[in-house]
Amino acid sequence: MSRIKKVFVRLKSKIDNSYRILIGHNIFLDVLERYLKKNIFSKIGLVTDSNLFVIYEKLLKKLSREYRIEIFAFPEGEKNKNLTTISNLISEITRKNFDRKSLLIAFGGGVTGDLTGFLASIYMRGIKFIQVPTSLLAMVDSSIGGKTGVDTEEGKNLVGTFFQPSLVIIDTEFLKTLPRKEIKNGFAEIIKHSIIFDEKYFSMLENLSPDFFVRPDFDLLSNIIKRSCEIKSYVVTRDEKESGLRQILNFGHTIGHGLEKVSNFSMPHGNCVAIGMLLEAIISKNRYLLSFDDFRRIREILTKFDYLEAIGELRGFDLKSFFDFLSYDKKNVKGKIKVVLLKKIGKTLRKRGNYSFDINYKEIEKALTEANF
């Protein structure tokens, strides 16, 4: 046997992946204009879904007229967050001569952000993109952290990359057209951020009026979005690739995803995550980690914002397929169910660098009974 020759590929990333998140009311055009003045691109494309394409037709026409931005719309909805849409978009931008020096703008909710980020990360091995989230969920969650990707027949977000945007522009004006159901989906993530990270933030949220979003105070809303963005970016910058701290963002989601699945996705994501948070809080309380008083406050905020009435709809659901799903969720290792547990509001359980813990079926069954299923 000849001597083995070695070549080391030393990867010390010198690339600075930092980016800014700019938040405000009616800021989109000004911020975009300043960004485009500072950075020269060969082509600019804006990707959006068919729904927003109609709602924001006037704005998009202005962008294409005044800034020569090409608009690409794909059919709305999670069912189109797939490789076919990516392949179609690749054909469209290639035909329009997009090259390495081009820019993509993701204008829409989490589906648009995930698709556009993925497209930007693979097109010509990576081109710049910016996020303009228009749903509350995308503003406080999916536009931050650099996870991009699409679903396949076999599962959600199975194909994807870690790829950071160059800028995130959050304009609360876009929330005026967002349906209430979508506001609730995003607000569940906001409540989650406060429970896992910041008791003061939780106190502020629990004092909001339940119809805050009907007539929002846009300054307060920007502050809320800002705090959630700070929490999410603090967590993801300390654990870019989800090996440690980032697990805390899954609070409520392990059980929540199981509920979404057994409801055949008829129940909104926000409600499922909220019920997941309730169940994971019950398990934390039953393990004597979380005080009864903190548990009560969590149950009360979820009740106040109308998340728990959905529990009734899940009664009589197929417990076996729920447990089967939990065992196969990609967050779980070797068929064990792992969840984030709480020590108190604002603090999750951590042991030897681990933030998610095995729970057993009995504990979930007991929590389900206690939650009045």
Ligand SMILES: NC(=O)c1ccc[n+]([C@@H]2O[C@H](COP(=O)([O-])OP(=O)(O)OC[C@H]3O[C@@H](n4cnc5c(N)ncnc54)[C@H](O)[C@@H]3O)[C@@H](O)[C@H]2O)c1
């Ligand atoms: N990358 C991540 O880290 C991350 C994190 C969480 C969720 N996600 C992904 O995000 C997606 C969910 O995001 P979503 O809830 O925003 O879904 P979405 O993009 O499908 O938006 C929900 C609906 O709201 C509409 N909409 C968006 N903004 C609007 C506005 N301003 N006015 C009127 N209608 C508007 C959309 O057209 C769509 O019909 C999922 O695919 C999920 O996997 C990704």
